[in-house]
Amino acid sequence: MTNSQSMPAMPREHYLNAKYGVKSWLLTTDHKRIAILYLISITAMFFIGGFFATMIRLELLTPAGDLMTADTYNKMFSMHGIVMVFFFLIPSIPATLGNFLIPMMIGAKDLAFPRINLLSWYIYIVSAGLMIYVILNGGVDTGWTFYTPFSTTYSNSNVLLAGIAIFINGFSSILTGLNFIVTLHRMRAPGMTWNRLPLFCWSHYATSVIQVLGTPVIAITLALVAIERVWHIGIFDPKVGGDPVLFQHMFWFYSHPAVYIMILPSMAVMSEVITCFSRKRIFGYHFVALASIGIAVLGFLVWAHHMFVAGMSVYAALVFSLLSYFVAVPSAIKVFNWTATMYKGNVSWQTPMLYAIGFIGLFTVGGMTGLFLACLGIDPHVTDTYFVVAHFHFIMVGGAVMAYMAGIHFWWPKMTGRMYPDIWGKIAAGLVFVGFNLTFLPQFILGYVGMPRRYFHYSPEFQVLNVLSSAGASILAIGYLLPLVYLLWSLRYGPVAGDNPWAAQGLEWKTASPPPTFNFDETPVVTWEAYDYEQMPKEVPVVG
């Protein structure tokens, strides 16, 4: 906004160069530096999880088991799920972008509890380190779902240590959520009312509530698994007097809301990116905000739709089916509002917007196929098949990861002060979109035709679709490796971005890029509504 015509220059002092040395990073309480620490850690975990995915897709090129043993394969998909869900997706947007942006968006100097913020990263590192130890010492083969009594009695792998890693990891999630809730209540700048709050913050507020309320349940559940595994106290295994289905109720009571921990922050990113690149106020601000809260509340009441074939009363099944349908409605409201936001806007096609448009498409397909799984007449046929695998990858990868990439590309100039080459960003976004669809669309058909998930060997008639899927995965892999290259390149060689390269609204753009340690030279006073794009130039400037 300041001087987009003349050449922007880097600010002399900012959060990255305010202090030097390893100690200044490892003992920092600056939310922006902690966000960078998280960014590096979860990127490492993402590529570890991606390695397992690569091995899975390679093995499934042929119906026979030829690349590895059945046990190894079972460990591959288990560790892929555990690493991606608990160590990448759940912290992804909140711990990096949320951490970096929430204080800036509300005009605060930092989060409410900066030391707890650092503690949450250390907890994450301890748990991730333990998980890597598990991986290097033979891994775990229970699936990320740890179903009993397989996990408590029959598995010979490192169930206990993997469970402890996830147990510890949960505390980092809880602390981040707690920090956001308090920050959003107590630290807003003068004039930043709830009705002026960026939707990014609303969505993160809803996410934080789930993190704080839901995560203790998975911790308790895994503690009970450990108790049964170590001391043979009958909780889940009927051989010692337990109930195996009880585990599934407890597990999904957290793990279904956990899906919303992944997708609500993605929706947070969407509302920011789509308004900026449409140069328009968000359509239906209050409906989008309330939809986030609706998702967080309803999300806690649908867990048993994972268990329609596990044997439950038909009336319980009906209630859970109906509630699962209801939770789809707020998501639909959001998609309609984003679409309406583009109407009569001035739409620009930079990289973040490409990812955002990709998100809407893939998230729509993921959400729609969720309707099939909520349906009592169809779920028994498609549950536990590749239909489910395709569905949740559309939500978690097509949705959450696309939005994460959109967010990283949108705020990269704010975080680093430099711009990446837009053309390479567009190429990567295109590769991810094409590769993703080629990987996961065939899996819907595979599932309906009847291929169960977690199959090492499969019937020869499923091979064509599996080969298509593996081919898509190789394109997807390139799409994910490219940004790693050009984003790192941009750190040194990228053109200087300037304070507000996208001419975007929002307090985070009203300070320098990279921002000073305490974000603002003086506390801003907010007198305008969110997404006030009428005041901004109608063109997104082109940098780089």
Add this chain to the structure above:
Amino acid sequence: MLLTFPFFPPRASTVAGQVDHLFLFLVAVSGFFACLIFVLIAWFAVKYRYRPGHQRAMSTRTNVGLEITWTVIPLLLTVVMCAWGARIFFADYRPPPNAMKISVVAKQWMWKFQHPEGPMEINELHVPQGQPVELTMISEDVIHDLFVPAFRVKKDVLPGRYTEVWFEATMTGAYHLFCAQYCGTQHSKMRGWVHVMEPTDYAQWLARGASEPPEVAGARLFQQLGCAACHLPQGTGQGPSLVGLFGKPVKLSTGEIVTADEDFLHQAIAAPGTKVVAGYRPIMPTFKGLVDEEGMQKLVAYIRSIGNKPGANSP
């Protein structure tokens, strides 16, 4: 190529068609809305793309009418989907009373089927066409799941508790049988075939394998395990009489009244202390470990077979 490409597994049961119809309805509705979104986004992205001299973006405030419209329409459609799905689920929940009962024991990593007439099969199941078949299933170890895509049926097989699933095959042929719940190393090898045969062929197949019906084997087990010492037919022993018991209400020492079904009998044998019949002392030892799930099913078959005999004093 595309015409022969299989988008659907064979439709070989009475429910398969119903499930596919509902599936196609959902494909149509969700396909329509997905395309609507895709087209709108593509259209807006192109039509309103930034060009120099282009009009300033119109500020559209909240349009409450529009918001209500796109809240209510999806809500109504999802209620229709839910109701239609529930109709199929409810209608297919209870097996028809004339269903043929086959016992299933799942264990790492095989399926065992026990026909009422006696034959036992492993990883293969022969059934007659046009006859409802009810599977009463239990697992010896972890959770498994019986899945026959051609029949559109799937049900978890749990340890310690019976679950049921039923189907009526409409087409002869051999169809995949899968374990759909991850159960360890050889999970993907825990599969077999369901052979649907003409009823006459099925009768011939049954006659070929000479073996004893499960209730006969159960009666022998009943003697061998010493059950008969306490459970005297007249009810004069230390335990209640089991004659005429099956399917009847039983009063427990806690005052609770339960039905003497497969699950009750299973629990009464495996963990007798938890289900003591009123008027009897909790002295029965557990038979867990002494009798496996197949033996358990034979015992239950025997108790069921003496369930309908008259002249018994119900406990």
